[in-house]
Amino acid sequence: MANGLPTTRDMIAQLIATPSVSCVSPDHDMSNRAVIDLLAEWSEGLGFSTEVQAVNEVKYNLIARAGSGSDGLVLSGHTDTVPCDPALWFGDPFEAREADDRIYGLGSCDMKSFLALALTASSKVDLDRLNNPLTLVATADEESTMSGARLIADNGRKLGAYCVIGEPTSLSPIRQHKGVLTMSVEFVGQSGHASDPSLGNNALDGMHQFMTALYQYRDRIQQRFNDPAFKIPTPTMNLGHIHGGDNSNRICGACTLLIDIRYLPGMSFEQLHADIDQLGADIAGTRGLKVKTHVFGEGLPPMDTAEASEIAQYLTHITGKKTSSVAFGTEAPYYNMMQTETIVIGPGSIDQAHQPDEFLPLAQIDPTINMLESLIERFCLT
Numbered sequence: 434m435a436n437g438l439p440t441t442r443d444m445i446a447q448l449i450a451t452p453s454v455s456c457v458s459p460d461h462d463m464s465n466r467a468v469i470d471l472l473a474e475w476s477e478g479l480g481f482s483t484e485v486q487a488v489n490e491v492k493y494n495l496i497a498r499a500g501s502g503s504d505g506l507v508l509s510g511h512t513d514t515v516p517c518d519p520a521l522w523f524g525d526p527f528e529a530r531e532a533d534d535r536i537y538g539l540g541s542c543d544m545k546s547f548l549a550l551a552l553t554a555s556s557k558v559d560l561d562r563l564n565n566p567l568t569l570v571a572t573a574d575e576e577s578t579m580s581g582a583r584l585i586a587d588n589g590r591k592l593g594a595y596c597v598i599g600e601p602t603s604l605s606p607i608r609q610h611k612g613v614l615t616m617s618v619e620f621v622g623q624s625g626h627a628s629d630p631s632l633g634n635n636a637l638d639g640m641h642q643f644m645t646a647l648y649q650y651r652d653r654i655q656q657r658f659n660d661p662a663f664k665i666p667t668p669t670m671n672l673g674h675i676h677g678g679d680n681s682n683r684i685c686g687a688c689t690l691l692i693d694i695r696y697l698p699g700m701s702f703e704q705l706h707a708d709i710d711q712l713g714a715d716i717a718g719t720r721g722l723k724v725k726t727h728v729f730g731e732g733l734p735p736m737d738t739a740e741a742s743e744i745a746q747y748l749t750h751i752t753g754k755k756t757s758s759v760a761f762g763t764e765a766p767y768y769n770m771m772q773t774e775t776i777v778i779g780p781g782s783i784d785q786a787h788q789p790d791e792f793l794p795l796a797q798i799d800p801t802i803n804m805l806e807s808l809i810e811r812f813c814l815t
């Protein structure tokens with residue numbers, strides 16, 4: 434109970450007991466304010482000065498800082514969790530339960546525990562001795578819109594030279610992930626009686642031609658871009674949903690396709706978007722259809738921190754593991770936009786994230802605290 438800080442296990446339990454689901458569906462979406470308030474109280478108790486940023490009416494970021502300047506280290510995590518289905522859990526998802534050398538609970542691995550471990554590690558350091566600032570950041574809505582991290586990037590105030598985001602990587606350092614572009618393409622024609630094609634203009638026929646063009650485009654970008662650092666070394670394009678027309682005896686008046694593209698560092702979101710717009714416009718033009726494209730959200734940029742970055746090198750040194758890539762997205766690109774060199778490394782495995790009976794292995798708690806203490810020592814005290 435140094436500095437009035439609860440024990441690590443107690444903090445983890447309190448964070449899990451404080452629901453903060455974020456979801457693009459308003460039925461499940463919740464405020465994260467209560468989690469922010471807990472973290473603010475604990476960090477103030479340690480001597481951090483805190484700033485609560487309103488992302489919108491119900492969502493908040495916390496920035497807790499010790500020391501001043503734009504160098505130093507940021508330890509960052511998201512406060513929200515995905516929704517859960519309590520019926521599929523062995524116990525109550527909002528009650529931290531210790532069994533099998535694990536802590537079970539929603540957010541135990543993704544990623545409320547990391548925030549508690551960052552506080553514990555900070556409590557072991559004399560914050561008055563910092564040469565460079567130490568900043569703890571707790572964000573909103575990582576699991577839904579990334580609006581919390583995006584607000585921090587939009588504000589453009591650099592919070593540190595280096596950042597660690599404690600997403601579950603089983604304590605392996607990660608420097609790369611792909612970017613995501615999700616979009617819809619709709620062709621609108623004219624419905625009419627199926628017996629006479631001249632009575633309408635079939636949107637499904639246009640979509641069929643568009644999909645053929647998309648597959649050819651996918652082949653081209655997969656031949657052009659290839660990075661063996663990724664398990665799937667090429668960009669991917671998944672056509673995930675299609676809807677068009679209503680009845681077999683009516684010419685299809687409108688047809689919509691949903692597309693998910695995962696693109697490599699070095700590829701341009703704007704170029705992909707523009708290329709697909711152009712493919713749609715060309716087909717719509719030759720067939721007399723209207724075309725509408727829509728990008729969902731603002732997409733997620735790829736993460737690409739240099740292997741030569743000092744924080745990448747240091748984490749490789751202390752973990753004995755080379756930096757690598759992951760298949761999931763994180764808030765790291767938003768820090769990299771501010772020239773804050775960012776590595777993702779944290780306890781727990783992504784295999785347990787977003788699953789019933791999510792858990793954190795107890796054996797990873799002390800190694801995480803030790804790693805964070807070393808990072809603070811290296812980037813804030815030396």
Ligand SMILES: [Zn+2]
Nearest residue numbers: 511543544600
């Ligand atoms: Zn996460």
